[in-house]
Amino acid sequence: MRISRVQAFVCDAGWRPWTFVKVETDEGLVGWGECSDSRNPHGVSGSVRDLEPLLIGEDPRAVQRLYWDMLRSFRQNLGGTSHKAIAGIELALWDIKAKALGVPVYELFGGPMRDRVQLYWSHCGTTRARHGDKLGLPPLRGYDDIVALGQEVVQRGFRALKTNIVIPGDPPRTYFPGFDRGYNGTDGVVTSEVLDQIDKLIGAFSQGIGGNGQIALDLNYNFRPAGVIEIGRLLEQFNMQWIECDTWDPRALLQIKQSIPQRLASCESLVSTRQYRPFLELQTVDTAIIDVPWNGFGQSHIIGQMADAYELTVAPHNYYSHLADLHAAHLCASLPNIRIMEIDIDDVPWKTQLITRPPKIEDGYIHVPKAPGWGADIVEDVLKEHPYPD
Ligand SMILES: [Mg+2]
Known part of the structure; x- marks a missing residue:
């Protein structure tokens, strides 16, 4: 299974934005993560875009390795909006891994x-x-x-x-x-x-x-x-x-x-x-x-x-x-x-x-x-x- 697309979505939830990450795979399995930030949604979604090339073609189930790859890529900006983007993607990867195994994430x-x-x-x-x-x-x-x-x-x-x-x-x-x-x-x-x-x-x-x-x-x-x-x-x-x-x-x-x-x-x-x-x-x-x-x-x-x-x-x-x-x-x-x-x-x-x-x-x-x-x-x-x- 390989990652084919990584996208951020921002919606207007009345008085603040909600931000989501969708990770798609070549096998049709899709994962979702939320990384809402009330004040910098464009910073978060922009960082998701910056991370997409690092992830395309990778096996989404190697969640830990991909987390640390993303962190190394952004290590001069630890924290803040860039970390929220990493978190949103990581959450979507856990969703895919757990769905692939047919279990809830907490399992x-x-x-x-x-x-x-x-x-x-x-x-x-x-x-x-x-x-x-x-x-x-x-x-x-x-x-x-x-x-x-x-x-x-x-x-x-x-x-x-x-x-x-x-x-x-x-x-x-x-x-x-x-x-x-x-x-x-x-x-x-x-x-x-x-x-x-x-x-x-x-x-x-x-x-x-x-x-x-x-x-x-x-x-x-x-x-x-x-x-x-x-x-x-x-x-x-x-x-x-x-x-x-x-x-x-x-x-x-x-x-x-x-x-x-x-x-x-x-x-x-x-x-x-x-x-x-x-x-x-x-x-x-x-x-x-x-x-x-x-x-x-x-x-x-x-x-x-x-x-x-x-x-x-x-x-x-x-x-x-x-x-x-x-x-x-x-x-x-x-x-x-x-x-x-x-x-x-x-x-x-x-x-x-x-x-x-x-x-x-x-x-x-x-x-x-x-x-x-x-x-x-x-x-x-x-x-x-x-x-x-x-
Ligand atoms: Mg508080």
Whole structure:
């Protein structure tokens, strides 16, 4: 079996692009991988084009060799968009290999460890504040609407949610300095106004959820350690799943972990074992977040095992299409140290039509698929109905 074509597709998923890689073979077997990046889709798809000549004519089942060939080819650009392109191709190669053997991908990694994985509803309130109008979802005009959203999460079977700094109003806002107008994007300091907004937001979600679940707050890259610590201490009164923040400095993260009462989750932007190693060695987090579409499956699996050796749990970073949901579910099905899995519930209405076999999501859990490969393919006709602007 030989690779005959490698293509990237970018579609417009409402407020962000989704990027997919399709690898075709001379025997007709096709593999799909997702490597969505909200900000640089053309960089990712361009890198896929740059890698195609390296892959044409090769046996797609030699996944490890091809991964390292691609990495050597791009080694002066390790990480970033080029690594996402490598990951998307690598994921499509695992799909082909597993389909050729007639097994799900996790079988190649000794799975399944479990039949289903607990989910948390991610960007809860964030998506409604930014795109609720477009999606026809209930408005977030006041904190009562946040209470109602917390109740909805529980009614729909979930026991965990993650939000960002959402400020209800007409229109509602989110606090992302640098993205949202009116805030400096680099200072990373916490004001008393922001502390008050966070206190009200988490208080309203807590009231809505009652004793039925936990809340995670993702602070992204928006604060320096002193700010994250201040927020962590403010939220001591609530039942938090974790505090989440991003930084490229492992010692800064360790300082946060040692200073707040809650569990800390981070590392979503890292790619490759080499970037994770200092964060894991210092045990800077309780839960290491791993992005499969950015790392590929082989590296994600090794990073998860490395985390296990340091007594840490992992959680997939996953806010994409259902294909990435499947990539994440397969990772959870092949590791022994899963905390929980991320998923976006508020999304474009055609999300389930984009895939041949949408994942089964029930009572706040995703069921691990049983069909060969990832368990489903992308429906190209639906993909092409939503072109992303060049
Ligand atoms: Mg995050």
